[in-house]
Amino acid sequence: MTGVYTATDKMVDLPTLAAQVRDGDGVAVGGGLSSREPMAVLREIIRRGVRDLRVVGSAHGIDIDLLCGGGAVGATAESYVGFEQDFGAAPNYRRACESGTVAVEDSSCYTIVQQLRAAIEGLPFMPIRSARGTGFPSLHPEYKTMTCPFTGEELLLVPALAPDIAILHAQYGDAHGNLRIEGPPVADLLFARASRNVVASVERLVSTDELAALGGPNVPYFYVSAVAEVPFGAHPTACYPFYAYDRPHTALYHEAASAGAEAFDMRYLRPFVFEPADHDAYLGRVGGAATQARLASWADGTDTWLRLYDEAIV
Amino acid sequence: MNAPADATGCTLGEVMIAALARTIRDGSLVFHGFGSPLVQLAMHVAKRTHAPHMVLVAGATYAVDPRPPFIPPTSNDWVLDRGAEAALDIEELFDLAASGRMGRMFLSGVQIDRWGNTNVTRLGEGATMKKLPGGGGGGNLSCDVEAITLWTGAHRAREDRHGRRQFRLVERCDFVTNVGHRTADGRTRTELGYRGGGPDWLVSDLGLFDFGAAGAMRLRGLYPDTSVDDVVMNTGFEPMLIGDLATIEMPDAEVVAIIRALDPLRVHERELRTEDRNRRFPLGSAAPTGPSPVGVGS
Numbered sequence: 001m002t003g004v005y006t007a008t009d010k011m012v013d014l015p016t017l018a019a020q021v022r023d024g025d026g027v028a029v030g031g032g033l034s035s036r037e038p039m040a041v042l043r044e045i046i047r048r049g050v051r052d053l054r055v056v057g058s059a060h061g062i063d064i065d066l067l068c069g070g071g072a073v074g075a076t077a078e079s080y081v082g083f084e085q086d087f088g089a090a091p092n093y094r095r096a097c098e099s100g101t102v103a104v105e106d107s108s109c110y111t112i113v114q115q116l117r118a119a120i121e122g123l124p125f126m127p128i129r130s131a132r133g134t135g136f137p138s139l140h141p142e143y144k145t146m147t148c149p150f151t152g153e154e155l156l157l158v159p160a161l162a163p164d165i166a167i168l169h170a171q172y173g174d175a176h177g178n179l180r181i182e183g184p185p186v187a188d189l190l191f192a193r194a195s196r197n198v199v200a201s202v203e204r205l206v207s208t209d210e211l212a213a214l215g216g217p218n219v220p221y222f223y224v225s226a227v228a229e230v231p232f233g234a235h236p237t238a239c240y241p242f243y244a245y246d247r248p249h250t251a252l253y254h255e256a257a258s259a260g261a262e263a264f265d266m267r268y269l270r271p272f273v274f275e276p277a278d279h280d281a282y283l284g285r286v287g288g289a290a291t292q293a294r295l296a297s298w299a300d301g302t303d304t305w306l307r308l309y310d311e312a313i314v
Numbered sequence: 315m316n317a318p319a320d321a322t323g324c325t326l327g328e329v330m331i332a333a334l335a336r337t338i339r340d341g342s343l344v345f346h347g348f349g350s351p352l353v354q355l356a357m358h359v360a361k362r363t364h365a366p367h368m369v370l371v372a373g374a375t376y377a378v379d380p381r382p383p384f385i386p387p388t389s390n391d392w393v394l395d396r397g398a399e400a401a402l403d404i405e406e407l408f409d410l411a412a413s414g415r416m417g418r419m420f421l422s423g424v425q426i427d428r429w430g431n432t433n434v435t436r437l438g439e440g441a442t443m444k445k446l447p448g449g450g451g452g453g454n455l456s457c458d459v460e461a462i463t464l465w466t467g468a469h470r471a472r473e474d475r476h477g478r479r480q481f482r483l484v485e486r487c488d489f490v491t492n493v494g495h496r497t498a499d500g501r502t503r504t505e506l507g508y509r510g511g512g513p514d515w516l517v518s519d520l521g522l523f524d525f526g527a528a529g530a531m532r533l534r535g536l537y538p539d540t541s542v543d544d545v546v547m548n549t550g551f552e553p554m555l556i557g558d559l560a561t562i563e564m565p566d567a568e569v570v571a572i573i574r575a576l577d578p579l580r581v582h583e584r585e586l587r588t589e590d591r592n593r594r595f596p597l598g599s600a601a602p603t604g605p606s607p608v609g610v611g612s
Contacts, residue, residue, distance in 0.1 A: 033348060033374055033390035058404065059348050059374065059390070059450050082447030084349035085584040086387035089447055097445035106435055108491075109451030110408035110458075117405065129412065130457035133497040133506050135435060135489040153507045183392055184375045187404050240392040247387075298392075302383040305393065309386050309579055 003196050005225040010177045014279055017199050017228045018044035021165055024074070026054045028195055029063050030168035031237060032186040033084065034245040037063040038169035040233040041201050043273045043282065046070030056163060058109045058187050062237065062253060065090040068102060069257060069264050070273065075103035079112065083254060086247070091257035092264060105139050113187070115161035116194040127155040166195035169234045170219070171242070173202035174210075177224030178217035183240055185218065192219045203242050205229040232283055232292060243295035244308050249286055324570050326519060326593040327352065327582045329537065330467065331573055332565035333517045334420065335360040337463040342417025343369040343410065345459075347450050348389035351582040352465060353420040355385065359565075359572050371410075373450075376402040385577045387584070408451060411458040414509050419459040421452050421513070422466050425487045428531045428551045430464060430494025430513035432456075433487035449491035456492035457506075462513040467585040469518035471548045481550030483518075483531075495529025502529065519590050521545050522562050526554060535560040538595060564598030 018041050021027065031037035042063055045053075052074030055064055059080040067073050069092030081093045096102035114126035127146070132154065137143050144157045168188050170179040179200050181188055192198050198219070205227070211217060233239070236246035236253065256267035276282040283292070298305040334356035338344055344360075346353040350373065361370050361379070370379050374389035381397030395401060402410075410416050423432025424446055434452070437444040456462060471479040490498055495512045503512050516523040521544075522535035532554040533545055538561060545553060565573075573582075583591050 031390075034388040035374075035390040061388075078448060079453075080348070080448040080450045082349070084388050085351055085581055094445045098443055104436070104445065106448050108449060108453030109404065110412065110454035113405050113408055128454065129507065129509060130454040133457070133493045133501060133508075134453045134491060135433075135498075136453050136491075184377075184390060184395065184401065185403055186374075186390070189403065190405065238391060245386075245388060245391065306384055306578065311579070 004222050005177060006222060009175050010225060010227050011175045011205070012226045012228055014040060014044050014201070014228050014230055017041060017201070017226045018048060020197065020199050020226060021045050021050055021053070021167065023050055024052045024054070025164040026056065028056055028163040028166040028187070028191040029060065030166065030186065030188040030191060031063070031234065032057070032059050033061050034086070034250070035184070035186070035238045036169050036181075036234050037061070037237040038167045038201050038233065039063060039066070039235060039237060040230045040279050040282070041167050041169070041199070042066055046072055046269070046273050056107070056112060056161065058112060061090065062250060065093045065257065068092040068096040069261075070269060073102050075105055077105040077107045077112070079107055079109045083250070087250065087254040091254065095261060106136065107140070108134070108136055111136065111158050112161070113190065115158050116187070116190045118158070118160035119162040119194040120190065123160060125157045125159045127157055129153070129155060132156050161194065163191065163195040164197065166191040166198045168192065168198060168200040168219070169239065170200055170202045171239060172204050172206055172211055172214055173200055173227045174206055174208045174221075175227065176208060177221035177227055178208065178211055179219035179224060180211055180214055180217050181219065189218060192223045198224045199226045200224055201228050201230040201233040203231055203233065203239055230279055233279070235283070235286065241299065243292065244298040244305065246286070246291065246295055247309055322597065323594045324565055324597055325583075326537075326590050326595070327586055328565055328570050328573050329562060329595055330465070330517055330519070331355045331359060331582065332569050333522060333562055334463060334465055335363070335569070336563070337515045337517075338365050338368055338418060340365040341367045342460075343371065343415055344418045345371040345373065345407070345411075345416055345455075346420050347373040347452065350420060350422065351385055351577070352467065352585050355573050355577055355582055358576055359569055362572055363569060371402065371407065376404065376407045378402065382576070384579065385581050387579065387581050408454060411455050412509070414458075414460070416455070416459045418461045418463060419455045420463045420465060421456060421492045422464065423487070423491065424482070425484045426464060426466060426482060426516070427484055427487050427494065428553070429496040429529055430462070430516070430525060430531065431487045431490045431496075431498070432464065432492045432494070433489045435489040435491045437488050439488065452492040456494070456512070457508040457510060459510045461511055464513045464516040466516075466518050467590065468587065469520045469548055470587070470590070481548070483548070483553075484550040495525060519586065520548060523553070530554055532556055533559065535562045537562055539593060564595050566598050570597065
């Protein structure tokens with residue numbers, strides 16, 4: 001039976017968890033834009049030298065850009081990869097797409113939602129009325145059209161999409177694999193239900209009773225095969241209520257990535273991905289306790305929250 | 315932080331926000347995507363002035379009627395769902411559009427053509443292809459949502475290093491990410507049976523446009539400091555000109571105060587070029603009334 005995981009204790013360390021991601025896997029990365037992306041797991045995947053991942057998702061940023069910069073991606077069906085008004089385009093993603101090392105299979109959010117839903121419902125496809133007339137069908141020869149037998153209208157059929165593995169970062173989880181995601185789930189809940197396997201890093205590992213007291217899981221344990229407790233595991237993206245987005249670190253990242261592949265290797269991959277022996281060493285490199293206190297200060301009030309985004313403070 | 319205009323005047327960004335806000339009808343369900351601070355602010359301005367009954371759905375967080383303390387430079391941030399009455403998840407948000415409940419959405423592009431098609435996927439192709447970040451859900455929403463407001467803060471064409479003008483408003487998009495009124499192969503929205511009606515307004519840094527009965531873009535309004543010549547010179551196709559060009563309405567003090575309170579980081583100015591950030595206008599006297607950005611019937 002695929003996709004039903006019943007072990008009582010799924011706690012593993014970060015390298016063991018990341019080792020589940022294999023060359024060529026179809027991967028759904030959780031979170032979105034500058035929020036709750038499983039960055040520690042992604043750094044570990046790059047350290048392991050994983051190749052040819054086929055990534056799919058909605059609006060993403062540093063997560064997919066880092067995977068591209070680390071040479072781990074073979075094809076992208078993301079709907080957006082960038083840094084919005086904050087820093088603009090995603091430099092590694094763009095280079096990888098333009099050089100042809102990453103196949104461009106861009107998609108659109110609802111198309112992906114419907115493909116995931118087909119997988120969740122055990123159906124071969126889902127119909128949509130939209131996306132016909134756009135350029136997307138030219139990137140996806142697998143889409144078909146049909147005439148609706150009820151209304152006579154033309155519909156686009158998009159095939160079921162079951163990622164090999166979903167990689168999520170949740171605020172809370174227990175050893176059994178139950179996950180509690182707080183705030184916008186982005187596509188994480190769909191990813192969990194549609195994927196053949198789910199692995200998750202969590203900010204806080206709690207008991208099943210404590211998880212129930214927090215409001216209970218929104219990803220039940222049987223979807224999940226492995227859980228690792230990785231505090232600050234989403235850094236430099238946000239994982240509220242614990243910490244906000246690390247804008248100065250993202251500025252450093254973007255500057256290194258914009259300077260070219262070699263500069264990115266020297267100024268980012270080596271110091272922040274390859275040289276730190278483990279996640280704790282990474283946290284030391286990005287400012288340790290002082291950075292953690294700064295990012296937690298969002299909760300002190302609007303003024304301190306606002307200061308975390310001030311361009312003058314880098 | 316950038317310094318806003320003084321209390322007696324307003325900036326281009328503020329005028330554009332007010333014009334975008336006036337495309338919103340009270341009582342409709344309205345959505346903005348990520349990476350669109352001008353639009354985020356326009357929706358909050360509309361909600362707090364002429365459209366108190368609009369259902370404001372924020373991009374990325376899918377929060378319903380939030381009251382954010384300020385606009386941060388990224389869209390998926392808990393700042394933006396503070397005070398929300400409810401939150402949607404991704405499938406519910408897009409289902410609302412597919413089933414015909416979403417009244418308006420805002421889209422932009424690195425290329426925008428005369429039919430209102432937009433491109434945020436790639437420029438050129440093959441060996442010289444330039445990859446753009448991608449369109450999020452626009453490829454679906456542009457078909458499904460009842461009405462679309464287009465916007466761009468970069469209408470003014472720049473020259474590349476060979477001195478060729480790089481148009482934002484182009485004859486033909488290199489890739490159609492979001493559909494307008496006519497697809498690349500000439501099919502109309504009616505032929506395609508889309509649920510939504512397509513773009514009805516374009517707010518740019520040079521002017522205001524609508525779309526005629528056949529779906530082609532028409533110049534309808536100018537800023538006090540732009541001319542028909544500016545528009546023609548900076549547009550890659552011949553924009554349709556009709557009579558009675560209006561001057562775009564300036565925001566009043568209340569609207570400008572809402573914008574400045576919500577955007578102390580001036581995030582919205584990152585959508586504008588430096589020279590456009592420095593444009594200054596007198597305040598207007600009328601609060602936005604909607605649904606027309608020039609105050610004439612649409």
